Amino acid sequence: MSYSVGQVAGFAGVTVRTLHHYDEIGLLVPSERTHAGHRRYADADLDRLQQILFYRELGFPLDEVAALLDDPETDPRVHLRRQHDLLTARIEKLQKMAAAVEHAMEARTMGINLTPEERFEVFGDEDPFKEEYSEEAEQRWGDTEAWAESQRRAARYTKEDWKRMKAEVDGWGERYVALVASGAPATGEAAMDMAEEHRQHISRWFYECPPGMHRCLGAMYVADERFKAYYDAMGEGVAEHLSESIAANADRQTA
Numbered sequence: 338m339s340y341s342v343g344q345v346a347g348f349a350g351v352t353v354r355t356l357h358h359y360d361e362i363g364l365l366v367p368s369e370r371t372h373a374g375h376r377r378y379a380d381a382d383l384d385r386l387q388q389i390l391f392y393r394e395l396g397f398p399l400d401e402v403a404a405l406l407d408d409p410e411t412d413p414r415v416h417l418r419r420q421h422d423l424l425t426a427r428i429e430k431l432q433k434m435a436a437a438v439e440h441a442m443e444a445r446t447m448g449i450n451l452t453p454e455e456r457f458e459v460f461g462d463e464d465p466f467k468e469e470y471s472e473e474a475e476q477r478w479g480d481t482e483a484w485a486e487s488q489r490r491a492a493r494y495t496k497e498d499w500k501r502m503k504a505e506v507d508g509w510g511e512r513y514v515a516l517v518a519s520g521a522p523a524t525g526e527a528a529m530d531m532a533e534e535h536r537q538h539i540s541r542w543f544y545e546c547p548p549g550m551h552r553c554l555g556a557m558y559v560a561d562e563r564f565k566a567y568y569d570a571m572g573e574g575v576a577e578h579l580s581e582s583i584a585a586n587a588d589r590q591t592a
Contacts (some may be wrong), residue, residue, distance in 0.1 A: 339369050339377035349386055354519040361520070364403050365389060395423045398573030399518070502542050509534060513579065514572040523581035532579065532586035548587035555583030 346353045359365035360376065365386055369377035378386075385406060392402045494502075513531050521527050532555075539546040539554075546554070558564045559580045568576035 339379050340383070342367075342376045342378070345378045345383065345386065348383070349390060351390070352515065352519070355515065358518055358520050359386075359389070362399065362403075364399060364406075391424075393572075396570050398569075400573065505538060509538065510571050514575060517572055517575050517578045523578045524585040528578070528582035529586040529589055532582040533590070535579070535583065536586070548590040552584055552587040555580040555587075558583075 340348070342353050342356050346356055356365065356376070360367060365382065367376040368379040368382055371377060388406055389402055392405065393399075397405070509531070516527060516531060532551075536546050536548070536551045539551070558568055558576050565576040568579055
Protein backbone atom coordinates (compact mmCIF):
# COMPACT_ATOMS: atom_id res chain seq x y z
CA MET A 338 0.00 0.00 0.00
CA SER A 339 1.25 3.48 -0.78
CA TYR A 340 0.18 7.00 0.09
CA SER A 341 0.07 10.34 -1.72
CA VAL A 342 2.20 13.28 -0.64
CA GLY A 343 -0.92 15.01 0.68
CA GLN A 344 -1.87 12.01 2.80
CA VAL A 345 1.63 11.73 4.24
CA ALA A 346 1.71 15.44 5.02
CA GLY A 347 -1.56 14.98 6.91
CA PHE A 348 -0.28 11.94 8.81
CA ALA A 349 2.98 13.59 9.84
CA GLY A 350 1.77 17.13 10.47
CA VAL A 351 4.18 18.66 7.96
CA THR A 352 3.59 20.63 4.80
CA VAL A 353 3.63 19.23 1.30
CA ARG A 354 6.40 21.71 0.51
CA THR A 355 8.52 20.20 3.28
CA LEU A 356 8.11 16.72 1.77
CA HIS A 357 8.98 18.08 -1.67
CA HIS A 358 12.11 19.67 -0.16
CA TYR A 359 13.13 16.41 1.54
CA ASP A 360 12.75 14.64 -1.81
CA GLU A 361 14.78 17.28 -3.66
CA ILE A 362 17.73 17.03 -1.26
CA GLY A 363 17.59 13.22 -1.18
CA LEU A 364 16.62 12.98 2.48
CA LEU A 365 13.28 11.25 1.84
CA VAL A 366 12.81 10.03 -1.72
CA PRO A 367 9.43 8.31 -2.18
CA SER A 368 9.61 4.68 -3.23
CA GLU A 369 7.16 5.05 -6.09
CA ARG A 370 5.93 7.48 -8.71
CA THR A 371 2.73 7.29 -10.70
CA HIS A 372 2.75 7.43 -14.51
CA ALA A 373 1.94 11.12 -14.12
CA GLY A 374 5.01 11.60 -11.89
CA HIS A 375 3.16 11.99 -8.59
CA ARG A 376 4.98 10.87 -5.47
CA ARG A 377 3.76 7.72 -3.64
CA TYR A 378 5.12 6.78 -0.22
CA ALA A 379 5.41 3.22 1.09
CA ASP A 380 5.42 2.08 4.73
CA ALA A 381 9.24 2.08 4.72
CA ASP A 382 9.16 5.74 3.64
CA LEU A 383 6.87 6.54 6.55
CA ASP A 384 9.29 4.82 8.94
CA ARG A 385 12.13 6.96 7.60
CA LEU A 386 10.03 10.12 7.85
CA GLN A 387 9.28 9.31 11.48
CA GLN A 388 13.02 9.03 12.16
CA ILE A 389 13.65 12.32 10.35
CA LEU A 390 11.01 14.15 12.36
CA PHE A 391 12.33 12.70 15.62
CA TYR A 392 15.81 14.01 14.87
CA ARG A 393 14.49 17.36 13.63
CA GLU A 394 12.48 17.78 16.83
CA LEU A 395 15.69 17.15 18.75
CA GLY A 396 17.45 19.94 16.83
CA PHE A 397 19.60 17.96 14.38
CA PRO A 398 20.35 19.77 11.09
CA LEU A 399 19.17 18.01 7.94
CA ASP A 400 22.64 17.03 6.73
CA GLU A 401 23.37 15.30 10.03
CA VAL A 402 20.01 13.53 9.91
CA ALA A 403 20.82 12.22 6.44
CA ALA A 404 24.26 11.03 7.55
CA LEU A 405 22.80 9.22 10.55
CA LEU A 406 20.01 7.51 8.63
CA ASP A 407 22.17 6.54 5.65
CA ASP A 408 24.99 4.99 7.69
CA PRO A 409 24.97 1.32 6.60
CA GLU A 410 26.71 0.28 9.81
CA THR A 411 23.92 1.58 12.05
CA ASP A 412 21.16 -0.77 13.17
CA PRO A 413 17.70 0.90 13.13
CA ARG A 414 17.37 -0.06 16.79
CA VAL A 415 20.37 2.13 17.54
CA HIS A 416 18.43 5.13 16.20
CA LEU A 417 15.53 4.33 18.48
CA ARG A 418 17.77 3.97 21.54
CA ARG A 419 19.56 7.23 20.75
CA GLN A 420 16.29 9.06 20.24
CA HIS A 421 14.87 7.58 23.43
CA ASP A 422 17.87 8.88 25.40
CA LEU A 423 17.64 12.33 23.82
CA LEU A 424 13.89 12.53 24.34
CA THR A 425 14.27 11.48 27.96
CA ALA A 426 16.72 14.34 28.47
CA ARG A 427 14.28 16.71 26.73
CA ILE A 428 11.44 15.54 29.01
CA GLU A 429 13.56 16.19 32.09
CA LYS A 430 14.32 19.70 30.85
CA LEU A 431 10.64 20.40 30.09
CA GLN A 432 9.69 19.17 33.55
CA LYS A 433 12.14 21.67 35.04
CA MET A 434 10.65 24.41 32.88
CA ALA A 435 7.13 23.43 33.96
CA ALA A 436 8.24 23.63 37.60
CA ALA A 437 9.70 27.07 36.93
CA VAL A 438 6.42 28.26 35.38
CA GLU A 439 4.46 26.87 38.34
CA HIS A 440 6.79 28.71 40.70
CA ALA A 441 6.28 31.93 38.74
CA MET A 442 2.49 31.48 38.75
CA GLU A 443 2.51 30.91 42.48
CA ALA A 444 4.71 33.96 43.00
CA ARG A 445 2.36 36.06 40.88
CA THR A 446 -0.69 34.87 42.82
CA MET A 447 0.97 35.75 46.11
CA GLY A 448 2.16 39.13 44.82
CA ILE A 449 5.84 38.22 44.97
CA ASN A 450 8.12 40.09 42.55
CA LEU A 451 10.20 37.80 40.37
CA THR A 452 13.95 38.23 40.05
CA PRO A 453 15.46 38.59 36.54
CA GLU A 454 16.84 35.06 36.87
CA GLU A 455 13.39 33.67 37.67
CA ARG A 456 11.74 35.73 34.94
CA PHE A 457 13.93 34.25 32.19
CA GLU A 458 14.03 30.74 33.62
CA VAL A 459 11.17 29.69 31.37
CA PHE A 460 13.25 30.34 28.25
CA GLY A 461 15.74 27.59 29.04
CA ASP A 462 19.50 27.44 28.69
CA GLU A 463 19.51 28.33 24.99
CA ASP A 464 18.16 31.85 25.44
CA PRO A 465 20.92 34.32 24.46
CA PHE A 466 19.47 37.08 26.64
CA LYS A 467 19.90 35.19 29.93
CA GLU A 468 21.11 37.11 32.96
CA GLU A 469 24.67 35.80 32.56
CA TYR A 470 25.03 38.14 29.54
CA SER A 471 23.29 41.14 31.10
CA GLU A 472 26.51 42.75 32.34
CA GLU A 473 28.07 42.52 28.89
CA ALA A 474 24.89 43.85 27.29
CA GLU A 475 24.79 46.80 29.67
CA GLN A 476 28.42 47.60 28.92
CA ARG A 477 27.73 47.56 25.16
CA TRP A 478 24.37 49.36 25.10
CA GLY A 479 23.79 50.71 28.60
CA ASP A 480 24.15 54.34 27.55
CA THR A 481 21.61 54.08 24.74
CA GLU A 482 17.96 55.10 24.82
CA ALA A 483 17.03 51.68 23.42
CA TRP A 484 18.59 49.98 26.45
CA ALA A 485 16.85 52.33 28.85
CA GLU A 486 13.50 51.82 27.14
CA SER A 487 13.96 48.05 27.17
CA GLN A 488 14.67 48.12 30.90
CA ARG A 489 11.64 50.31 31.58
CA ARG A 490 9.29 48.03 29.66
CA ALA A 491 10.70 44.80 31.11
CA ALA A 492 10.23 46.10 34.62
CA ARG A 493 6.48 46.49 33.99
CA TYR A 494 5.86 43.04 32.48
CA THR A 495 3.99 40.40 34.40
CA LYS A 496 4.61 36.68 34.11
CA GLU A 497 1.66 36.47 31.72
CA ASP A 498 3.31 39.11 29.54
CA TRP A 499 6.51 37.05 29.39
CA LYS A 500 4.51 33.93 28.53
CA ARG A 501 2.72 35.76 25.70
CA MET A 502 6.04 37.02 24.39
CA LYS A 503 7.49 33.50 24.57
CA ALA A 504 4.48 32.15 22.64
CA GLU A 505 5.05 34.78 19.94
CA VAL A 506 8.73 33.86 19.70
CA ASP A 507 7.97 30.13 19.48
CA GLY A 508 5.25 30.59 16.87
CA TRP A 509 7.43 32.83 14.72
CA GLY A 510 10.36 30.46 15.06
CA GLU A 511 8.36 27.44 13.93
CA ARG A 512 7.13 29.30 10.85
CA TYR A 513 10.58 30.64 10.00
CA VAL A 514 12.21 27.22 10.30
CA ALA A 515 9.56 25.81 7.95
CA LEU A 516 10.23 28.67 5.54
CA VAL A 517 13.96 27.93 5.49
CA ALA A 518 13.34 24.18 5.12
CA SER A 519 11.09 24.85 2.14
CA GLY A 520 14.00 26.42 0.30
CA ALA A 521 12.48 29.91 0.17
CA PRO A 522 15.16 32.53 -0.61
CA ALA A 523 16.19 34.96 2.11
CA THR A 524 15.52 37.85 -0.25
CA GLY A 525 12.03 36.67 -1.19
CA GLU A 526 8.81 38.37 -0.13
CA ALA A 527 7.88 35.64 2.38
CA ALA A 528 11.23 35.81 4.16
CA MET A 529 11.25 39.61 4.22
CA ASP A 530 7.71 39.64 5.62
CA MET A 531 8.83 37.38 8.46
CA ALA A 532 11.89 39.56 9.04
CA GLU A 533 9.51 42.50 9.37
CA GLU A 534 7.50 40.51 11.93
CA HIS A 535 10.75 40.00 13.83
CA ARG A 536 11.45 43.76 13.79
CA GLN A 537 7.91 44.59 14.89
CA HIS A 538 8.18 42.09 17.76
CA ILE A 539 11.26 43.90 19.07
CA SER A 540 9.56 47.27 18.74
CA ARG A 541 6.43 46.03 20.46
CA TRP A 542 8.10 44.33 23.41
CA PHE A 543 11.46 46.02 23.98
CA TYR A 544 12.34 49.24 22.15
CA GLU A 545 11.68 51.03 18.90
CA CYS A 546 13.75 49.19 16.31
CA PRO A 547 14.03 51.06 12.97
CA PRO A 548 15.23 49.15 9.88
CA GLY A 549 18.81 50.37 10.21
CA MET A 550 19.09 49.14 13.78
CA HIS A 551 17.43 45.87 12.79
CA ARG A 552 20.06 45.42 10.08
CA CYS A 553 22.78 45.73 12.73
CA LEU A 554 21.05 43.12 14.87
CA GLY A 555 20.85 40.79 11.88
CA ALA A 556 24.58 41.13 11.30
CA MET A 557 25.21 40.32 14.96
CA TYR A 558 23.16 37.11 14.64
CA VAL A 559 25.93 35.62 12.50
CA ALA A 560 28.92 37.52 13.93
CA ASP A 561 28.25 36.58 17.56
CA GLU A 562 28.60 32.81 18.00
CA ARG A 563 26.08 32.73 20.84
CA PHE A 564 23.32 34.30 18.76
CA LYS A 565 24.29 32.18 15.75
CA ALA A 566 24.10 29.02 17.85
CA TYR A 567 20.71 30.10 19.24
CA TYR A 568 19.13 30.55 15.80
CA ASP A 569 20.90 27.60 14.17
CA ALA A 570 19.58 25.38 16.97
CA MET A 571 16.13 26.05 15.48
CA GLY A 572 17.22 24.65 12.11
CA GLU A 573 20.20 24.37 9.83
CA GLY A 574 21.22 27.70 8.30
CA VAL A 575 18.53 29.73 10.06
CA ALA A 576 20.94 32.36 11.45
CA GLU A 577 22.48 33.16 8.06
CA HIS A 578 19.10 33.08 6.32
CA LEU A 579 17.55 35.40 8.91
CA SER A 580 20.47 37.82 8.75
CA GLU A 581 20.08 38.05 4.97
CA SER A 582 16.31 38.46 5.13
CA ILE A 583 16.63 41.22 7.74
CA ALA A 584 19.08 43.08 5.50
CA ALA A 585 16.79 42.65 2.48
CA ASN A 586 13.80 43.85 4.47
CA ALA A 587 15.75 46.88 5.73
CA ASP A 588 16.48 47.77 2.10
CA ARG A 589 12.81 47.35 1.26
CA GLN A 590 11.62 49.44 4.19
CA THR A 591 13.99 52.32 3.40
CA ALA A 592 13.57 52.24 -0.37
